Amino acid sequence: MSPTDSLPTTPHLQPNLPKPQDILVPYLITEIEEYLAEAMERLNAKSKTERLKSRFKKLWWIMTPITIFKSTNENSLRPHSYLWYKVRDRWQQWATNPYNLHPIWHLFIMILLLFWIVGSSLLSWFEAGADTGTVAVARLCRGFLGSVPPMIQFLLFLYPPLFVQF
Incomplete structure (x- = not known):
């Protein structure tokens, strides 16, 4: 058992x-x-x-979210975050400019040059508006020719390697 x-x-x-x-x-x-x-x-x-x-x-x-490449949610991006990224990226590019300027000075100089270009052209337009004939054309040409130096300075400011070309 x-x-x-x-x-x-x-x-x-x-x-x-x-x-x-x-x-x-x-x-x-x-x-x-x-x-x-x-x-x-x-x-x-x-x-x-x-x-x-x-x-x-x-x-x-x-x-x-905006879907990039029509893929999954991993690649989705919100518009305001994309815009904020672009602003920060541009700011960093200005911070590493060849003139070693602070980004705010870089922006300030760019705005001044743009105002000079637009202001010179607009003032000549308004001066020529009161006149007729060849005097109006002469004033327009003087204003547009006056905006050429700031255009060149603007290009040279944005792209300093162009100094080599001159």
Whole structure:
């Protein structure tokens, strides 16, 4: 006789073990309740998003991502972040200019040169507006010729390697 022969093998003699359905049913009930609660939260979040979209419909294009290369959301980019990136990139380029100027001085000089070009041309236009005939043409030519030096200075300021050409 083996030592295992003395163990009870009949079901009515085994100790009280819980049935599998007594364990599984409460577990499944809690899992289903959690799933439904999460689904309701997602549904409420979608409805909140839809309400915000309807409220700010005119400004919503700023917040929607632009998909680059028509790929997944990893390559999406918002317009305002793209514009901010371009501003910072331009600012860094101005900071590393060949004149070693601070970016604000670089911007200031560029604006002054542009005002000189536009102002010289506009003033000649207004001076010539009162006159007629060859005097008007002469004043226009004088103003447009007066805007040539700032144009050259503007180009040389933006592209210093052009100094080699002169």
